[in-house]
Amino acid sequence: MPINFLYGSIMWTLFQTQPVVVNKPLPVKKLPRDESKNYIILHYDEGNSYSGTRAALIKKGSSYHYYIQRNGNIIRLVDTKYQAGHAGISYYKGLFKVNKYSIGICLQNNPPQQYTDIQYQSLSWLIKQLQAKYPDSTSKIILGHSDIAIPRGRKKDPGNHFDWNKLRNLL
Secondary structure: OEEEEEEOOEEEEEEOOOOOEEEOOOOOOOOEOOOOOOEEEEEEOOOOOHHHHHHHHHHHOOOOOEEEOOOOOEEEOOOOOEOOOOOOOEEEOOEEOHHHHEEEEEEOOOOOOOOOHHHHHHHHHHHHHHHHHOHHHHHOOOEEHHHHEOOOOOOOOOOOOOOHHHHHHHO
8 A cells, every 4th residue: 555755855655565454244134235336435433442333333233344443454344245234314316225336434433533544545445446346436436424315414424524635645
């Protein structure tokens, strides 16, 4: 994963190994996802720990495909060939129930906490992996939960403090 930094007037690029990816499946129904439409949806958890978020997801019957911790570690919760229950009541460009057509990625964050640089790096690495697997996703904008939740305004994530330009530059 590239890390850019400026030293004097020279931009240097260092390459870091891929982030740690751990498989910790959630106990969810394995409903097939429509893999012909692959939207990537970003969320935050409003939590302080993966274990707390995992417990809350299980209690509510919700899920994400991936969870990115503040240290950049990526936890795979649901295989992308199945629906994850991350979008709730949702609509985007003629599609209702966006869980059927999307991949949900949650970033550990308790607003107004800032996202970490390593989270952005891990997120960009993960998105590139997903775009390689699902090439149609490269032609779709990456969305926040706030973009698809209905009624509009019901959800705020990934929040005003998410730096969309930083993500775009990493991609």
